[in-house]
Every structure is written in C-alpha cells, then in structure tokens.
Amino acid sequence: MIWALAYVPVLAGLAIWAIGGTRARLATLGAGAAAATLGLALFSGDRTGRFVWSELLVLQAALPPLAHAAALLVPAILLPITLYAASHEDGRGLPRLIGLMLVFTGGMELVIVAADLVTLLIGWEIVGACSWALIGHKWRSQAPGLSASFAFVLTRAGDLGLFIALMATVTATGSASYGALGTLDGWPLSLAAYGLLLAAVSKAGQVPFAPWLFRAMDGPTSVSALLHSATMVAAGAYILARLHPQLSAAPGFGPAAMVIGLATAILGGVVALRQTHAKKLLAGSTSAQMGLMIATIGAGYPGVAVLHLIVHAASKGALFCAAGVAHRVTDTFDLRRMGLARALPVTTALTVIAALSLAAVPPLSGGWSKEEVVKALEHAGPIWAAAIIVAGGLSAAYATRFAIAAFGPGEDRDSTVKRGELAGLALLSGAVLALSALWWPPVHDVVAARIGADLPEGSRLGLLASLAAVAFGILAGLRAARSDTEAPAMEWLGLPALYEHGLIRPFHALAIMAARADDRVIDLIPRGAATVAIFLADGLSRADDDTLDGLAPGAAGAAMSTGGQIWRGAVGTAVRATSGLAALGAGLGERLSDLIPNGSGRIAGMAGADLRRLQTGLAHHYYSILVAGFALAVGLLIFGG
C-alpha cells in the first residue's frame, strides 16, 4: 500500500505518455492520476513497508505525521498544475510532459515515504533524472538541453553527500535505516549529518548551488510550478526536517544550517529583487524561501519549516502559473513589458492573493507561517532573528514588485485566460486563502499537533519588527516596480560565471589534456614494449647468426663425444639467454634514451608521417612482443619451478 504511493503515479505517468490524446483527455487522465495518488496518500498514514532489495539492504517505508503531510501536499499541488499544463503548454510533446510530471511525483513520494537512506537515495536521484527530462522538455532548442545537464550535474554533486551519509551509516551500523542513523555518534554522525546537509542544500537551490535553479527556468512553466514550489527543491528542506531528530546532535549542525539558509534567504532575496525576468525572480525567491525553511530547521523547529513549506508551495505554484499566463499573453518574461491588470482582471486578483501571501502580509497564510519562522529564529538568538527579519522584508519587496510589474496597470489588451489555466490558478490561490485559517488558534493548534510540530513563542518586539520590515519591503517593492530598472549585469551575483570559469572550463581543458596524454603517453607502454621487444629480437637473431654459428663447429665435436642432444640444447639456451641479456644491456640505455626524444617528438606533433611509420611493419612490431612475453615466461618459470 505505502509503496503504491510511489509506483502508482509512475505507472500512470508512463501509461499516459504511451496513450496520449487530446488536451481534454490528458487533463482528465492526469488529474485523475493525481487525485488517485492523493487518495492513496490519505489512506496510507502510519503505514510501513519493507522490500528485501538485496541480502544486506532492505528498503523501508514509513509515513509518520510529518511525512504524511508532505505526502498529501505533493499530489494536491500536482492536480491543479496538471489542469494548468494541459491547457497552457504546447500541444507537441504534451503527453510526455504530463506523463513525466507524474513519474516525477512518484519519485518525490518515494523520497517522502523513505525510512532508510537507500530508499531515499533511489527516490532522490529519480527525482533528479525526471527533472532533467522535464527541464529539457523543449529539446529542439539548444538552451534547455544545456540547462538540464547543468542542473542535473550540479544537483548530483550534492547527491554525493547523500552517498557519503549512506556509506558512513552502513559502515558504522550495518544498516541504512533512519533508526540506525539515530544511533550514530562521533565522526560517522558528522559525516552523515553534513553529507545530508550537502545533498539537501544542493537540491534546495541554496548558496552556492543556487544557479541550477535559474537554469531550470528554461523548462516549461508548468514544470517550474511543480518542481520549484512543492517538490524537488522542497525535497531538500523536507529531508532535513524529517531527519532533524537524527542529525541535530552532530556538532555545529544547527548553526551551519542557519548560516546557509539565512545567507541564501538574504542573497536570494536581493537577486530576486533585481531580476527583470519573471520566472527568474520567482526562482530567486524559491531559493530564498527554502533558505528560510532550512534556517528554521537549524534553529530546531522542523515542524514549523514543514508548515511554511506547505503554505509556500501553494502560493509559489500559483505565482509560476500566473507568470506563465503573462508570458503567453505578452510573449515575453520581461517584467517591464507586462502590466496586465486591465487585460486579465480575474488572473490579476488571484495573483495578488498569492503574491501577498508570499510577501507575508496578514491575514494570509504566508504571513502566519513566516511569523512562526521568525519566532523560531528568535529562539536561536537576536542576530539570527535580525537576519530573518531582513530576509522577510526582502521577500515582501520582490513579491510586491512581481505582482505590480506583471499584473499592475497597463494597456488594455485583447486577451483571455484559458479555462484550464484559470482552474489551476484558482485552485492554488484558493488553497492560499483556505490555509489562511491557520491564523485562527484552534486551527493551527490542531494542525501543529497533528503533524507533531512545536509552535514557538515569540516576543512582541519581534512581531512588530517583522511587520515593519514587511511594510517597508512592500513600499520598496512598489517603488522598484515603477522605476525602470536595468537587468542585472551578472546573474545570481556572478555565481554562474564562477562555475563557468572556475569549474566547467578548467574541467573541459583537463579532460582534453587527459585524452591527449592517453593517446600519446599512456599508449607508449605497448609501443615502448614493442620497441624493446624488437630490439631483443634483433639481438637474439644476431646472436643466433654470429655466436651460435661460430660456436657450432667447436661444439659439434664436444657434442659428438658426450653424445648429448640435451646438453647441446641446454648450451644453446644458455648462450641465447646470455647473449640476449648482453645485447639488451648494451642497447637498452641507448634505446631508452632514444625513447624520450621519440616520445616527446610524438607528443609535439603526432603527424601523419609518424603514424604511417608506426603502421608499416606493424606485424613485425607486435609479434616481437610475443618474444618478449616468452622470455619473461621462461624467467618466471625458473623462479616458480
């Protein structure tokens, strides 16, 4: 049952991809599969599963309350986005898109239900591979393919941390289960904790991995709406929350998570505020919001982080959908050329709800969860609290800027929003509104108790400072939306350029150098052996001609007298061996010293003439190796016998 949560969407997705059909049919099938997954998630609470995967590794699944909430969230977000995608996206390749989104959801559910690190790793990387296929969905153009590879490789670099955590856990305990993870101490615990932190921050688009999220914006908008709100990036924050009890004992773990999270929250906020590309603004914002969650986990409140994750998923999903609509209508993602309030009033209203929630304005749901986040960090210390208040102000600023620039006043265009788009957007913004009930104490107490979250107490000063920062942020956002800002010269504060010049290009150069060395230096081993062998063969044949022939008359008499064929054979062998060795000794130095200029000559210019010279008389070269091999054989036999 619990495994079905993972494989049902995968199988459904593959089936939908294979069947295909009209937009309406894809919408029905896709939404039906999402609803079925949601139903499965509803009835899977508190179940566990085991699957004997190999003799030594057993895959385990479980759905404790925190995980159950996440397991419900994913299909709940998928459903409106499927409706949206089926009407919004290009008709060509649509079955593949809807199908892969479902496959992706299956991988994400596997991450959520995992109760051991192997299962987690399997889901984790399947999610990464699906995101590669989804980002590269429009494969006919160049950019998405490049971006998909970039995103996959960069997140996989973080996955190595998960490998390390898994290896440390299995080595120390012999098991990979989360239970075993909890029994670690000393360096295995540190390795496991920091390995998982690395994996999580790379997936969650934190500094310094954030640029992949920007590149991922080359994928279709529906993909961004699903992957960069409730799933994929959320997996990073989720897994830290899920494993917080096991990992928090590692020395320095909490502060490390808070530093990374808050740094990303602030830097990502700045990046988002300066962006003029609608989706990239939202991508920067996603990094920043994930940073808030990771910082909250670091402060010791994983439940609060998951609540913020749920609330954020609804509003961010809605905003991505809105950005997609704006792009379809205006044919650009440039925020300075939108302004759709009069053209699309209903869409505008729905967007404003989501944007205000992202800006953390009371009484919307985002306001509530963000205040809980602030309170959680107040418990960690005043400096952390100050940082999060600044980050909160920045989110208010970019959320306002997005809403006003994209859906502010502008010319009246003759444009409509499609029914599916509107349905998706309305469901997501409706969820934002519905979640606002969390402000009401009976509701949030019940929810917190249900998922096992600890709600922190905060000070009045903190609340006031935070609200003031939000108000200030909104004003700044309004101003930024009206002024005609230039697009920033460097994306993500120059991080992508750093990757390009500091990592990718040097690696390309290294690989090309290694390939050359492989052809020209390593290959000298057989060629050198061949040279030596030829030499040896020449020496032997010379010895055969000169020495043995000369010896023969004298030896003949001796052989006659003792009558020993054997003796003669032995002498022959000895003579051959000796003279071979002598010749070798005489010529080896010369040959070796020849090899160096020859070798470097080859490196300098592997010209065709050289190649031809090598290839003529090849048989001769190579058969001589046999002789060398046999000589070695005899030598070893003497030792071994």
Next chain:
Amino acid sequence: MLTFAILIPLLASLVLAFVPLGEVASRWTATGAAALSLVALVIVWAGGGDGFRAVAEVPWIPTLGIAWRVGVDGMSLALALMSALIFVAATAWPLKLHDARAYYAWMAFLAGVSIGLFVTLDLIVFYVFFDLSLVGMYFLIGRWGHGDAQHAALKFFVYTLAGSLLILIGIIVLALNMPTLTFDMRAMIDSPPLAAAGMVPGLVFLAFVIGFGIKTPVFPVHTWLPPAHVNAPGPASAILAGVLLKMGTYGLIRIPLQMMPDTFARWALPLAIVGVISILWGSIVAFAQDNLKRRIAYTSVNHMGYTVLGIAVAGSALGSETARQLAMTGAVVEMIAHGLITGALFLIAGAVWQRTGDYHLPNFGGLAGPAPRLTGAATLAAFASLGLPGLAGFVAELHIFLGAFGVYPWLAAIGLLGILITAALFLRMLRQMFFGDLPKERAGFTDLDRTETALLAGVLILVVLIGIWPTWLLSLIDAASLIPTPGAGG
C-alpha cells in the same frame, strides 16, 4: 548440460564454415546456437544448488592433471547467462555484411569459447578458451571492421596475448605448487597452493594482475580498447565490451583472489588504487572524446575500475565481513550490469553507424525527432550507465561503494567523483546526439526497426528488472561464498 552449452555454438560454427548457407540462414543458425546455449544455461540455473553445480569431468591428460572439467558457481553461471544473452542479441542484430557466413561462423565460435571460459573448471582449458576468444575477436574486428581495422585488431590481439602469456606462467606455477599436479580449479580454491610471503607468490600475483588487467582493461594498460572498439562492427563491440572484458575481472576473482587469497590481501591496496585511477581516468578521458564509440569505450575503463575496486576490497581481508561481501556483490553485479548496459550502448552505436557511417558527435543533433525509439533506448542505457537508481548500474555501484567505504574510506570517497563525471559525459552525449536541430545531412534518418527494437528491449528490460528487484540476481551470485576465508591458505 554445460558441455552442450559450449559445444552447440562450436558445432554451429563448424556447420557455418563448411555448409554453404545463405546470409539469413547463417544468421539464424548462429543465433539459434547461442539461444540453445542460453536455454541449456537456464536449465542449469533452474536446477539450483550451492557451490559448484552441474559438474562434469572427462580425463584428458591425466599425467598432467588436465581434464575437461565443467561446472558453475553463482558468479560464473550469472556471467555465462549474461554472455549467452548478449551473444543472442549481437548475433541476431541486423547487419549488412560481406562474407556473412564467415562472420556468423566466427560469432558462433566466439560464443562457444566465451561461454566455455566461464563454465570450465580446468585452468588449462580456461587458458585455451581465453586465447581462442582473442582469435575469434581478432577476425571479427579485422575482417568486418571499418577504418583502420587491421591495425586495431592486431594491437588488441598482441597486447592481450602478451597478457595471456603471463597468465599461463602463473597458472603453471600454481599447478606445480599443488601437492599433486592438477589444474583443477576446485582443488586450488580449496587448498590455495602458495604461501603469502616471498618473492614467488608476489611475482605470480603480479603476472595475473597484469595479464587480467590488460584484458579488463585497467589504467594504464587500456590503450588497446578504444581503437578496437571504434573500428569494430557494432555487435562485435557489444561482445567485446559485454563479454570479453568480463573475462579479465572474472579471472581476477577466480584465480588470484580465490586461489592465492593471502597474497591477494597483501596487495589489495595497490590494486584498489589502480581501480580508483581507472574510474577517474576513464571518465575524464571519456568526457573529452568526440567520437561516440570512443566515448563509450572509455566509460568501460571507468566501469571496470569500479569492478576492480570492488574485487580489491573483497579480497583485502580488512574491514568487516559485511563490507567485503557488499563489495564482492557489487563487483559481480557490475560485470553483469556493464555487460548488458554497454552491450546495449554499442548496439545503439552500431545502429547509428549503419545509418550514417559516422561517429563524430558534433555532426549529430536532433535525432529525437526522426528516431524516438532510438532516443528512448539510448537515454535509458545512458542513465543506467551513469548509475541512476532503479537501473542495474546503480545496484552494482552502490554495493561497491558501500563495501569500499568500510575498508578504504578515502578511496571510496575519491571514486565517487567518477559517478559525477560519468553523469556529465553521458548527458553531454545525449544532448549532442538527440537534442537541438537536426543537421541537413541527417535528414531521412530512420528509427530502429522492429528487430532492433525487440533486441534492445530484451536487454534493457533486464537492466530495469535488476535495478528494481535485484534480489534474484544477488541470490544467484551468492557473493559470500566467493570470498575465501582469510588465513585458510598455506
């Protein structure tokens, strides 16, 4: 039964050599022979049992202790099954050929000797099959290859033959050191003949490592591999990578690890380092290749590096028993997985060559449009090769790394970089081949036909099956029984 599995393809090869059959009939004769071998092996598998099973022995040269001995344990049965399957797929693979009958005769011959190598229990017979496999492959590359095929074939032949001579010496020394002269593998595994210390065991071990290392191949004796692959016909490449390379690592486990465990344990660390260097070097060099087949060929160096690392860890006599068992499991699964995955990749490369006569990656692009089935198969195989969970390569690499970390944590951590680089290089390959604009000269590129699709699907389904539910394969391999108890040797 195992003797049948060897003799059927060899007989088919004789028939093909002397009976004037047409091209289609030849193809089906050779494919049918490989399929019958596969069936025979499946029957052995179905028979079950522990340790060496389906054993048969016919005296040959009793004074020297040489006999026709066949029998399989889990590892060799799994490898023989995989080899037979790859032979079926490679032989049935549609190909335009000159002298088709001779080609299929060599294919059948190679199938017989390759399966023979895995199922024999006599070291001399093992050695004979080892060398005969070179002969078969030499002719397949030299006669039906393209480009500078003769040069490549000769380099392959002589390089590996030189290695095999070292193996022969090692085998003879081992046999001479038995209480009574015998070449029976079981006897040598039960009572390893050489002591750990001393010059002789060290040299014999070195001879085996170099000999098998060339065949595997590991850094730095791998340079015969790329030219051999590039110039070989696609199906021959599939066999070379899928079956012949495994002979090196199989030999490494069967002979040095099982027959001289104490010496192996002394030298395990250097061997593990060689494995890690191969992992990194193979992947870095592969990344820079613009030739489709060279790129895949170098990833073989990378993957066999994982295998060698796993074997070294398994024989290290260090760490926990669990760690060594994990590593051994991983090493054997890597052999099977690499055989299937890289076999599929080379068949795909062969399909591309058949249609375009070109391997230069920058000349490609946009093939996802005209050839969705080819794209799907290549994507699946590439992701399997880069170790994506849910596919066979991951099972192998996960076990190897888990085991290696328990014994040589630093080497495992460094080796992990290999899976990152392979990801980069395979995604790059997929993008260059299938994404972007379709170049003009590729217009009219046709998708995989029905036979090709069916054959690739057969191989790739196994890759998925092993990836999702590996238990059946792991219990067949039974890695724990392969690892000798440390200190048991004389």
